Amino acid sequence: MSDLTGKVALISGAARGQGAAEARLFVERGAKVVIADVLDEDAWKLAADLGADNATAVHLDVSDPEQWAAALDAGREAFGKVDVLVNNAGIYFQGAITETPVERYRKLIDVNQIGVFLGMRTLAPHMASLGGGSIVNIVSMSSFAPLDLTSxxxxxxxxxxxxxxxxxxxxxxxxxxxxxxxxxxxATDMGAPAGVVPEAYKQAPLGRIGEPREIATVAAFLASDDSSYCSGAEILVDGGWTVGTRNPWATAQ
Ligand SMILES: NC(=O)c1ccc[n+]([C@@H]2O[C@H](COP(=O)([O-])OP(=O)(O)OC[C@H]3O[C@@H](n4cnc5c(N)ncnc54)[C@H](O)[C@@H]3O)[C@@H](O)[C@H]2O)c1
Known part of the structure; x- marks a missing residue:
């Protein structure tokens, strides 16, 4: 179990879903957390649940450089430093190439791509001044094995x-x-909208959708000193989905 005692983590998109699970687990493991999201009410509610000694919240639209600077300031003010960054915030869009509005695509770039860049750009100098830190980028199996309609x-x-x-x-x-x-x-608003889990997940070798906490435990490992010699690692947490294509020639046993 990765110990996070003494760490201060800024987690983007932490008001709900995987980010919220990461905030909860990180506090359980001894960290202080900065819950940074555009959903202020949910972010502050989670911070209150976790206790003022363990968590604070800040408004952060990850596509805005000034808001990143303010988020770092909030972390330093509350807990003296930020030595872990989880770039988790993200948005999803599904649609055919011919039906994808360019503005929608640009919004995805702003949040999913430039948001991560700005997080690293803002936090890196501060982490360097501390002598180091850990950045965990939440990417996706879509980065190398995309489903159709997700260009x-x-x-x-x-x-x-x-x-x-x-x-x-x-x-x-x-x-x-x-x-x-x-x-x-x-199983978040993104992966199972309105709480409805698509049947297709049963085709994954593990036969089910993942739970947010199952991503959080891996993020805790990468945030902790247990992964002190890992940099550039890519950890697939997909229940075997991208590796374990079901055999179309198999006959029912
Ligand atoms: N759920 C899945 O199946 C799945 C699969 C692969 C990758 N991911 C990635 O995991 C990450 C977390 O997604 P999730 O499943 O928890 O989805 P989610 O929709 O439940 O949570 C996303 C969070 O990001 C926040 N957010 C959105 N835009 C933001 C912005 N501009 N600035 C700050 N915060 C913003 C939302 O308010 C929300 O709290 C995302 O990067 C997503 O792309 C999710």
């Missing part, structure tokens, strides 16, 4: 592969590790 979304996630890997070399000498998690289907 816009998948391309923003694929961009994070190159961005994260380039950052590994640039930030490593500053003591900053950069790692990636590739979730498959996860």
């Amino acid at each position: 816009a979304y998948a391309s923003t996630k694929s961009a994070l592969l190159g961005m994260s890997k380039a950052a590994v070399g640039e930030l490593g000498p500053l003591g900053i590790r950069v790692n990636m998690i590739h979730p498959g289907g996860v």
